[in-house]
Amino acid sequence: MTPASSVEAGEVVWLRTDEALASAGRRAAAELARRVGLGQDRSGDLALAVTEAATNLQRHSVDGALALRVTARGDQADIEMLALDSGPGIAELSVALRDGSSTAGTLGVGLGAIRRLADTFAIHSLPGRGTGLYASFAAPAVPDAPSVPAPVEIAGLTRPISGETQCGDTWAARGQQGETGDQAASLLVMMCDGLGHGPLAARAGDEARLAFRESRAGDPAGVLADIHKRLRSTRGAAVAVARVDIAARRVTLCGAGNIAALVMAETGRQTLVSTPGIVGHNVGRPHTYEAALPRGAALVMHSDGLRSRWQPGDFPGLLAVTPALIAGQLLWQAGTHRDDAAVVVVKVPS
Numbered sequence: 001m002t003p004a005s006s007v008e009a010g011e012v013v014w015l016r017t018d019e020a021l022a023s024a025g026r027r028a029a030a031e032l033a034r035r036v037g038l039g040q041d042r043s044g045d046l047a048l049a050v051t052e053a054a055t056n057l058q059r060h061s062v063d064g065a066l067a068l069r070v071t072a073r074g075d076q077a078d079i080e081m082l083a084l085d086s087g088p089g090i091a092e093l094s095v096a097l098r099d100g101s102s103t104a105g106t107l108g109v110g111l112g113a114i115r116r117l118a119d120t121f122a123i124h125s126l127p128g129r130g131t132g133l134y135a136s137f138a139a140p141a142v143p144d145a146p147s148v149p150a151p152v153e154i155a156g157l158t159r160p161i162s163g164e165t166q167c168g169d170t171w172a173a174r175g176q177q178g179e180t181g182d183q184a185a186s187l188l189v190m191m192c193d194g195l196g197h198g199p200l201a202a203r204a205g206d207e208a209r210l211a212f213r214e215s216r217a218g219d220p221a222g223v224l225a226d227i228h229k230r231l232r233s234t235r236g237a238a239v240a241v242a243r244v245d246i247a248a249r250r251v252t253l254c255g256a257g258n259i260a261a262l263v264m265a266e267t268g269r270q271t272l273v274s275t276p277g278i279v280g281h282n283v284g285r286p287h288t289y290e291a292a293l294p295r296g297a298a299l300v301m302h303s304d305g306l307r308s309r310w311q312p313g314d315f316p317g318l319l320a321v322t323p324a325l326i327a328g329q330l331l332w333q334a335g336t337h338r339d340d341a342a343v344v345v346v347k348v349p350s
Contacts, residue, residue, distance in 0.1 A: 006174030008209055009158050009342065010069055015054075017064040017085075022054035025066050029079065032070055036077045036139035045117040046079060046137045052114055053083040053133060061085030061130070067157065067328065070139075077139040078119070080324060082132065082157070084332040089127040097123070122321040124329055132332065134325040151246050152187050155324035156344030159305070161197045162337040168194030168201025168237075169303040169342030172209045176218055176243075186245050188212075188223060189346060191259050193238040193303040195278065197340055204234040204280070212241070219243065220254035221286045224279065228256075231280025239279040240301060242272070246348055249293045256283045258304045264312050265297040266319060295350045298326065305341025310334040323347055 013028045015021055029050045033043040050066065057064035064085030071078050090096050097112045111133070115121040118135035125131040152175075160167035169192065176186040190212045194204030211230035217223045220241040227239055238257020245251075253261050255274030263270045270291045277283040293299060298319060310330070312319075318326055323345035335341045 006172065006213060007072065007154065008172040008213070009156055009170045010071065012158055013068040014159055015066045015068070017057050017061060019058070021058055021066065022051050025050040025054045025068070028068050029081070032068060032079050033139075036070055036079065038079060038137065038139045042137055042139075046081075049114045049117050049135055049137075050081060052110070053081065053135075056111075057083055057085055060088070062087045064130075065332070067159075071136075071155075078136040079139065080134070080136045082134055082324070082328040084130070084132050084328050086130045086332075087128060089129055090123075090125040090131055091127060093123060093125060120322065122325045124315075124318055124321050124325055126315070126329075126333070129333065132325050132329040134322060134328065136324075151348060152244070153323050153347040153349065154187070154189070154344065155322065155327050156342065157324070157327040157331050158342040159331060159335065159340070161305075161340050164198050164340075166199055166202035167340045167342070168197055168205050169305055169340040170194075170205035170209055171301070171342055171344040172212045173344070173346070174213065185247065186243055187346065188218075188220070189242045189244065189299070189301060189344060190223070190227070191240050191261070191301040191303065191342065191344060192227075192279075193257065193259060193305075193340070193342070195235045195237055200235050201237075201340065204231060204237045207231055207234055208237055208239055208279075219288075220252055221288055224254050224256065224283075224286060228279050228283050234280055236278040236280035238274070238303070240274050242299060242301060244293065244299060244346055244348065249295070249348060250290060251293050251299055252288050252290045254286050254288045256286070259301065260304070260306070260308050261299070261301045263291050263293055263297050264300045264319065265294060266312060269312055293348060298323065299346040300326075300330065300343065302330065302343035303339075303341055305336060305339040306331060306334045306343060307336065
């Protein structure tokens with residue numbers, strides 16, 4: 001196997017609900033738009049979508065946040081927006097998504113207009129618990145930007161502990177080509193939780209991503225060994241590495257420390273276990289675990305910044321939406337602000 005393309009966690013701008021959310025969101029979106037050369041017209045569309053999403057959060061949510069970031073897929077850069085809240089949810093999505101629909105004195109644009117303006121749009125609502133909205137805006141092509149294998153959909157999300165700006169939890173993924181080199185045969189995915197919080201934890205996460213990127217191992221145990229060597233100069237981390245066999249729809253995983261990994265289906269979840277240890281300091285004999293990845297299911301990996309007891313049944317309909325929104329809903333609904341948090345989701349479409 002030879003390394004193919006890769007994607008990694010990047011900077012996420014998190015803005016919590018307050019009186020200045022809309023203006024703060026527009027400023028952050030404008031900065032990201034300038035960074036990727038979005039263009040004046042599309043920058044205006046993005047600002048309009050951010051304003052409407054922020055206004056909805058302010059008027060209707062118990063608690064909420066906007067997350068804005070730049071992502072890359074192939075030679076294409078996207079600006080992505082997630083609007084996540086804690087209630088009350090939307091009882092009739094079809095009505096809320098009607099273009100031009102508005103509620104409670106908002107701009108009069110409505111969720112339907114956000115869907116129309118965005119290049120990609122998804123929404124998921126849990127009555128009484130909250131709504132997640134995802135919208136992306138494509139920028140001009142970026143030469144040599146990384147990507148993942150075309151048959152795979154993957155997205156992750158990170159959030160630092162309250163009071164910190166750097167996050168010690170991170171993720172990365174890279175494709176593996178077959179012997180002929182003509183197409184990706186598998187995907188390697190890493191989840192890392194740098195011990196503690198703040199800059200030292202973030203450094204452990206950065207080193208883990210570098211080791212993952214540079215490793216030429218094709219199996220999870222081999223990649224984990226390379227990360228272990230690289231993290232010896234850091235405070236260490238919990239790390240798990242999974243390999244998704246695209247054609248066979250199977251997952252193998254090797255990990256050490258408190259990283260959750262599972263195959264999420266509508267009917268339940270199958271856990272892939274990590275062994276005790278601290279990568280970079282004390283890792284025992286590695287064990288590799290395997291599970292099927294049925295059609296309609298997704299691989300989910302997350303740090304202990306998300307509670308481990310959540311169940312797929314808590315999120316009806318979530319597997320039908322894009323991995324970015326799956327990650328956002330899981331982090332928002334099952335996450336804790338008392339720790340760094342990260343989650344990555346992989347889907348292999350039928």
